[in-house]
Amino acid sequence: MNITIPELSLVVLVGPSGCGKSSFAREHFKPTEVISSDFCRGLVSDNENDQTATSDAFDVLHYIARKRLAAGRLTVVDATNVQVEARKPLVALAREFHVLPVAIVLNLPEKLCHERNQNRQDRQFGPHVVRNQSQQLRRSIRGLEREGFRHVFTMSSPEEVAGASITRQSLWNNLKEQHGPFDIIGDVHGCGEELNALLGQLGYRIETGLAGPKVIPPDGRRAVFVGDLVDRGPKIPEVLRLVMKMVEEGTAFCVPGNHDMKLMRKLKGRDVQLTHGLADSVEQIERETPEFTQAVIKFLDDLVSHYVFDGGKLVVAHAGMKEEMQGRGSGKVRDFALYGETTGETDEYGLPVRYNWAAEYRGKAMVVYGHTPVAEPEWLNRTINIDTGCVFGGKLTALRYPEKELVSVPALQTYYKSVKPFLAEEESAPALTAQQQLDDLLNIEDVIGKRIIQTRLHRSITIREENATTALEVMSRWASNPKWLIYLPPTMSPCGTSKRDGLLEHPEEAFAYFLHEGVHKVVCEQKHMGSRAVVVVCRNADAARTRFGIMEGEIGVCYTRTGRRFFNEARLESEFLDRVRKAVEVAGVWESLNTDWICLDCELMPWSAKAQELLRLQYAPTGAAARAALPAAITALAAAAGNPEIASLVDQYHQRKEAADLYVESYRRYCWTVESLADLKLAPFHILASEGIVHSVKDHVWHMETLAEICKADPDLLFTTPFLTVDLTDPSDKEKGIQWWEQLTASGGEGMVVKPLDFVAKGRTGLAQPAVKVRGREYLRIIYGLEYTMPNNLERLKSRGLGAKRSLALREFALGLESLERFVHKEPLRRVHECVFGVLALESEPVDPRL
C-alpha cells in the first residue's frame, strides 16, 4: 500500500496495543519525528508502562507536538489513539497549526496483537485490554474523516503493513524551488487593456494568434498574479484567457482572490448574490463558449491559496499571509489568503474593518498582496499591498522581485465606483508613511531579554539579558528620540602595551598589530580629546520628516555615545545643526552624495563641555589636593633630610609634585569655558551614511578628504582632522608616523588613532580592529592617575589585557554598521533600534574603562 502524506502533517497512528505501531513508525519515519506515549510515560515516571502516569505523559506528548508543529515539522503520534477522546485534541492541534491531520490505522487481528504482547516481558496484561481496544478501534474507523482527518489509511493484515511505503508530498503552495525573478501584479479586475500595457512595460511581448494570446516574458522572468482577476472591469474573459494561458505555459503563477472564488461558485451553479461586480463577470462570460466557462471553472478550482517562493523569502497571497500560516494548508489559511482578517466591526461605509496583520508582522519572508485598494503601495514590516485600485480609476501596479521596484500604469477610466473613496484626493497625502506611523512607538519585546542579532559584517551577536536591562534604563531615561538614533559608536581599543621605558603606549605596537593582521596601509588620524558625538543633519525639516519621520520640525540631532542629546538648549542645538547643514551645503555634498541627509561621526570639543561634573568632582579636586598636600610633605621631609632614609623620599616627593603639576596641565588643555557656539569645535572623522549608502565601502582617505571640504566651509566651528597615511611595509614611512605621534603628544595632544586604510578590513581571523588608539604620555595621566609614570606604578600598569576590549570593539563596530545598513535599506525602525540598543547594552559589559 502506498501512503501519500503532505510533507507537513500530523500523522496519528491508530491501533491497539501490540499491533506494531512503533515498529511501523521506526521503519518509515525519523526517530525524532515520532513521539510515542510509552516514551513520554517513561519520561515522567521512569516506567513506560505505568498507566497512572498516562495523563502527565500525554501533556508532555502534546507539548512536544506543539513545539514541532509550530516549527513546521512533520510529527507522528505513536499511541493507541483508539478512542475518539484521544484523537480529538490531536485534530485540534493540527488545526491550530494549520497542518493536515492524517490517520494511519493498523487494524490487525486481535489475536495477533495479543500474542505479540504476550511475548513482551513488560506488557503482561490480560487479553481484555487488547479486546477493548480493538472494539473501540472498529467503532472508530468509519468516523475518522468526520472527526477531521483529511487522509485515512487503513491496513488490515501484517502483509499489508509490511508492504506499505510512504511518500511525502510537497504542499501545493511550496514553490521554494522557484527563485524568480518575478513580476508580481496587483488586482486586475478585468482591466485588460491596462494589464496588456503593464505587461508591455515590464518587457513581456504579447502575440495574438488564432489560438489566443501568447505571452513571451523577458529573459527568465515570470509573472505572479495576486488574484481578483475578475468582476467589475470591462474585459474579464480577455484577462482570464491571458492569465490562464500564461499559467498553463508556465510563464505565470496565480493565487485566487475572493472575487475569483465567488465567480467560480456562481459558475458551478451555486446560489450566489450578484453583488460587488459579479454581475459583470457573469454577463461577460455568458457571451463566451461553454467550453470556456468549463475551462475557467477548472482553472479557478485548481488555484492554490498562496505561494511560498524563493527558498521561503517571498510569499504571495491575495489578502496577505501571517507568518505562522505561510506554507501551511488549512481552511483557515485559505480564508486568510482570500479575505484577510477582520476585527468584527464595520466602518462608516458598512464595510468590515480589517485587522492590520501587517503591522504586527515580524516574519522574514516578504509578503506581497492586494485585496484592499490603496492610493500608493507602501512597505510595512516587509509586506506590501500592490492593489492600487485600477478598476476604480487608480492604477495597475506590479512589483519587480527581487529588485523591489514598483511599475504601474494608470487606469484608462474609472470602471467602477468604489463605495469607500480610496483615493483620498481631497485630503493632502499623509505626512508619514505607514511604516513611520507604525514605528512611532516601539515594542518592548523587541528589545528586552536575551537577543541574538544577525549582522552582515561579523556574525550573530548575543546581547545578554542583564546588559539589555541596563540599556533599557539608559535608553528610556536619557536617550533622544529613537527615530534619530540610527547609530551608536563603538568603543575603541588601545594599541598593545609598549615595551619602551616610561611609556604605556607607542605607535610601534599599533603598526605591528595591523601588519600582523595583513593590513599594509594605515591611516593615522589626530585624536581629539573632547566627547564623542554623532551628528545627523538633514537638508531641511521636510527631509527630516520623510526620511526620519520627525514631525517636530527639527533638522537633525547631535547626540553622545549613549544616545543622549548633547545640547540641553533646543535653540543652541538648532543653531549648531544649522551651521553644520550650511557647511555640508557649501561643500556641495548634498549633490555629490545625492542625499538629503547625512550622518557624521565626530568629536565635540572641549571635553569640559560635557564632562563638567567629572572635572568638578573628580579631576580638579584630585589635582587641587595633590598640589596642596605635596608641597607640605616636601617641606616636612626636607627639614628632616639629614636622615639618609628620608633624603631618598624627598626626591621621590619632588617627582610626585612635578607629576601633579603635569597632570593639572594635562586636563586643563582640554578645558575651556563655553558660553556660546563660538566656543565649540566639532571634528568630524567619518561620514557614516547618507541616502542609500553606508560609507563603510569607502576608504578613510575619502572620508578625511570629503570631510575636509565640509570643514573648510565653516572653519570657526568645524575642525579638519590632520591625518597621515603610512605604508607599514616601508620602515621610513613607519618612522614618519612615529615622529608625527611624538610631535602631536609633545605638544600635549591626546595622541592618534590608527585605522586600516579600508573602513572594514579583514584580518587573519575575521575582522581586524577598525581602529586602535595610541595615547600620549601626558594625556594618560588623566586616565591612569597623576603618578602613573613613576617607575613602580608603570611597571604594574603595563600588565593589562586587551582581549575583552578588542572583542567588544569588534562587536560594537559590527552592530553600529548593521544599524546603519538597516536604516539605509529602509527597514522598520525596530530593526535599526535593535542594533543601537545592542551597542548600548554591550557597553554595560564590564571592561576596564581605562582601556
Next chain:
Amino acid sequence: MCPAQTGHIYCPKIFEGRSGRALVLPLALNDQVRTPAQLLEAESKQRLQLRFLHCPRIISTMLLTITTTHNPATDLGYLLHKNPERMHSFELSFGKAHLFYPEATPECCTAALLLDVDPVGLVRGKRGRHEGGTLDQYVNDRPYVLSSLLSVAMGRALGTAMTGRSKGRQELADRKIPLTATLAVVACRGGEPLLRELFEPLGYEVNAAHHPLDEKFPEWGEGPYYTVTLKGIVRLQDLLNHLYVLVPVLDAEKHYWIGQDEVEKLLRKGEGWLAAHPHKEAIVKRYLPRQTQLAREALAQLAEEDNPDPDAKEEAHSEEEMKMEEPIRLWQQRMGAVVAVLRSSGAKRVLDLGCGEGKLLRSLLQEKALTEIVGMDVSYRSLEIASRNLHLDRMPSKQKERLKLIHGSLMYRDKRLAGYDAATVVEVIEHLDAPRLAAFERVLFEAARPKTVIVTTPNAEYNVKFDTLPAGQFRHKDHRFEWTRKQFQQWSGRMSERFGYGVRFLPIGEEDSQVGAPTQMGVFSL
C-alpha cells in the same frame, strides 16, 4: 517549561499570564554589569565609580604634623613611643605610613605622620574580586588627602600613644601641654564653619587655609580642601583621639565597610569628650554614614554615658524632624489621595507605573479590594530595593500572588500592561524628557489603556513656598520639567480629547490660595 518558572533566569514571558507568579528578581546585577550611571559616563570618556560622585569626598590629610613647645620638646618622642632620631615606616593595606621628625630641639619638636598611599595598588588590589577589570579610578584624591585612612595609620603608628600610656613620661602624658596639629590636607564639605564647629568646642584655636579647586576655572566652584592648623593646650592622647574620630567625620565617606564594631570603636575613641560635644549627633551620623540604625544605637549609648539636658535634646531633635517631616507628610498625603481615588474607581487590578522603591505598592497591598497589583519601573535596582523593602521573599504566598514587579519602560509599547482597571503614575512624568512624552502618552493611554489613570506631578507654582529651593530650580535634580497648574491641565485636556478619557483634577497637600497645592493630580477615566 520556561526556565523562569524555576526562578533562576529572568524571562519576560512569565509575566504574560494574568495569574503569573510574583516576580522573584533573579538577576544579580552587581559586578557583572555596569549600572546605567556608569554607562552614561562613557559619554565623558572616563568613567569613575559613581559612589564618589554622589557622596562627600573622603577627607583626610596626606600629612599630619604634631608640634609641641613644651620644654624639653623632644619628650614628644616618649609620648609617641617613637625615637626622634629615626624614621619609622609602617606597611598598611593601602600603602605605607612614615613617621619622622622634621624638627627635634628642646624648644620645639615636630613629629610628622606621612601617608604614602599607593594609588595603583588601591585599584589593582581588588583584581581578584572583579574578574576582568575593576571600575575604581586611578585618578583619585585619596593619596593626597587625609581621610579615614589617617585613622587607620594612626591606629598602627600611634596606637599606644592614643591610649595615653607612656614609658618613662607617664606624668607628661597625663598633662595638658601646648600642642599644634597641622593637617595637609583635609577635604571638608561643610567648609570652615564645620571645622570650627567640630574643633572649637574641644578647646582648639582653628586656622584653615583654603585651596582653590582650579584657579584657572573659578566657575567650577570652590574646592573642599583645606590645610588646617589646630592649636591648643591638651593632653596628646586627647588630640590624637579627636583627630581619629573627627577627621573621618569631616567627610562622611569611609573607605571600609562599617559594621557593629565601628560603633564600639567610636565610643572608645570618643570616651570622655564626645558625649559632651554640642554636635555629637552630627558627628555620630557622619562617622557612621547611611547606617541610621547604628547611629541610633551609638547615640543611645552616648546618652546613657552623659545623661544630657533633655530639653536641649528635644530641641535638636524637633529641628531635624521639621526638615524630615514636611516631605514625608506630602508623600503620605499623595498616597492617601491615590488610594482614595482608586477606591472610588472600584478598580481591582492595578498598575503602579514607575513604582520606584515600592512606597505606593506598600499602601496598595493594604487594600483588600485589589486582587492584582503590578509595580513596574525602568530601574532594575529600584525594583531590587522594592523587593527587599516589601520583603517579597518572605511574603505569604496569598499576598505574594497579588503582587508582581516587572522591569519595563514607559517609552515602549508593552503588552504586559494591557487590560488593567487602573494605573497610577505618581511623580513620574516630570522625569521624562519633554520631547519623549509623546511616546509615553501613547504607551499609557492608547496601548495599555487602563480604565482609570491617576497622574500626579509637582505644581511648579508652589515652588516659591520652599525656602530652600532657589527660584527657577526644580525640586529634584532629575526633573526634566515642572508644570504649573495651567500647563498640567492643558496637557491633560489634550490627552483626554485625543484618547477619549474624561479628566478631573485634585490638589494634594495644603492648598495655597495663590499658588495652589504642592502636588497636582489628574484622574483620567474611560
